[in-house]
Amino acid sequence: MARLVSTALCALGRLLLVLPLALLLVTGFGGEALAAQWSADQLTVPANPDGTEVTFSEQEIKSGRKLFNNSCGECHAGGITKTNQNVGLDPETLALATPARDNVEALVDYMKDPTSYDGEYSIADVHPSLRSSDVFVKMRDLDDNDLRLMAGYILVAPKVQGIQWGGGKIYF
Numbered sequence: 001m002a003r004l005v006s007t008a009l010c011a012l013g014r015l016l017l018v019l020p021l022a023l024l025l026v027t028g029f030g031g032e033a034l035a036a037q038w039s040a041d042q043l044t045v046p047a048n049p050d051g052t053e054v055t056f057s058e059q060e061i062k063s064g065r066k067l068f069n070n071s072c073g074e075c076h077a078g079g080i081t082k083t084n085q086n087v088g089l090d091p092e093t094l095a096l097a098t099p100a101r102d103n104v105e106a107l108v109d110y111m112k113d114p115t116s117y118d119g120e121y122s123i124a125d126v127h128p129s130l131r132s133s134d135v136f137v138k139m140r141d142l143d144d145n146d147l148r149l150m151a152g153y154i155l156v157a158p159k160v161q162g163i164q165w166g167g168g169k170i171y172f
């Protein structure tokens with residue numbers, strides 16, 4: 001009898017341990033994280049000009065996409081620049097900017113104080129940025145982490161979408 005009780009208690013204990021874990025897996029991480037779509041390679045991008053890399057999670061890139069579409073999408077949907085097709089968000093164009101903008105740090109810097117393509121002068125007056133959030137109200141609620149997530153999305157998108165991101169003009 002005592003053994004039966006202890007076995008039952010033991011089983012109950014195990015159930016109590018497993019149940020919350022299972023619930024966490026199902027509800028906490030959501031279906032998206034369980035069904036991985038993108039490889040670690042696609043999620044890994046340059047963090048700074050020194051070549052240090054950073055690997056984002058899919059969830060971070062999805063948040064970055066949402067923020068980007070909301071704050072930047074009216075001009076940069078799909079990685080192009082509507083009013084200046086020469087200065088798109090494709091990796092090649094970013095790499096050739098001064099300073100090079102093909103890493104997270106430099107993109108975050110651009111969102112704080114954007115410069116002309118040759119790096120000569122600030123264009124914060126005409127381009128959305130934290131510096132000009134009095135004019136560009138969508139920039140008001142963004143914090144440093146939001147900027148980091150949008151930069152991540154800008155760099156991961158071409159690795160996932162290929163030439164569709166930025167129009168792929170250099171490929172034709």
Ligand code: HEC
Binds near residue numbers: 090093101111128
């Ligand atoms: C009102 C339209 C508009 C909005 C909104 C906008 N941009 Fe831009 N963006 C431009 C234009 C125009 C340029 C080209 C500037 C130039 O002539 O150098 C540009 C250039 C850039 C560049 C430089 C690209 C390169 O190849 O050097 C980056 C990076 C960028 N934008 C990021 C963003 C991000 C991130 C957001 C959202 C937070 C955003 N932009 C919102 C119009 C916009």
